[in-house]
Amino acid sequence: MKNISSSFFDPIQQTRYIGSENYRKVEHYLEALQALTKLYDLSFYIVDYYKKSFHYVSPNPLFLSGYSQEEVMNLGYDFYPLCVPSDDLELLLLLNKTGFNFFYNLPVSRREKATISYDFRLKHKGNQSVIMINHKLSPLILTDDGNIWMAICLVTLSTRKEPGDVHIIMQDDKTRYNLNIEEKVFEQVKIKKLTNREKEILRYIAIGISTNAIAKKLGISDSTVKNHKTKILKKLNASTSAEAVFFASKQNLI
CATH class of the missing domain: 3.30.450.20 (PAS domain)
Structure with missing residues (x-):
């Protein structure tokens, strides 16, 4: 064997x-x-x-x-x-x-x-x-x-x-x-386009802004920000926010 x-x-x-x-x-x-x-x-x-x-x-x-x-x-x-x-x-x-x-x-x-x-x-x-x-x-x-x-x-x-x-x-x-x-x-993997709002949120994530702070800046709820984050990770095939930021920056998506 x-x-x-x-x-x-x-x-x-x-x-x-x-x-x-x-x-x-x-x-x-x-x-x-x-x-x-x-x-x-x-x-x-x-x-x-x-x-x-x-x-x-x-x-x-x-x-x-x-x-x-x-x-x-x-x-x-x-x-x-x-x-x-x-x-x-x-x-x-x-x-x-x-x-x-x-x-x-x-x-x-x-x-x-x-x-x-x-x-x-x-x-x-x-x-x-x-x-x-x-x-x-x-x-x-x-x-x-x-x-x-x-x-x-x-x-x-x-x-x-x-x-x-x-x-x-x-x-x-x-x-x-x-x-x-x-x-x-x-x-x-085919890259899916990010919406303008998703790009905006990802830019805030990239500079270390918290979910709550992002929500206040954009005038939306914490849960809405979290939903956007989930969609971003799925579109970029990323497992973490850091990975999403890294990938998006390399692909000039943000």
Whole structure:
């Protein structure tokens, strides 16, 4: 029976030989990332697709799920069948396959610009309690021929109730692609126009004005402002107001 963990590497195109000299060349880069861990207490890890392992795992306990930093390093992708519920694991395998199909269809010059984001659950080793996390994966180092060598994965708590919200953001132009699970393909999101009132409210949000203060400025109720916020998030496919402001500013919508 095939190991589930190895299935994560099936979509990866064969990489040319990467020797110890290549690893020494990038070690200073990776050391800088590790230093950031100590400074900001980030939860992240680095995947080595050539060795099919974790190159580094930060000591932040969020991703570790009750295991030690060393244990997760040694487990590598065997960590996932242990700590991810079966339904979520199926989702991860699907988005992994479709995500790399998307990646390899990009021009080599744009492959480093793609970041995939998704939410899934993690089970704690000891008490089996479950948390929902957001997981963002970005290519960190590509080989000379444009294949993925290393990727950085940033882990944060998610506010969503269900796993999913799988999407890719191209960092050069902020184009968003959502995963169509039935068709097993990423589809570009068409931007819906904001009304003048929605733009006005989003500009106030961007400078940190509260819902109550916005309502007073515009002479409307708090609930009306909240309704506008909900519509804005839906139109921009954003999960938070900060994300909506960021996306709208990059797309020159406000």
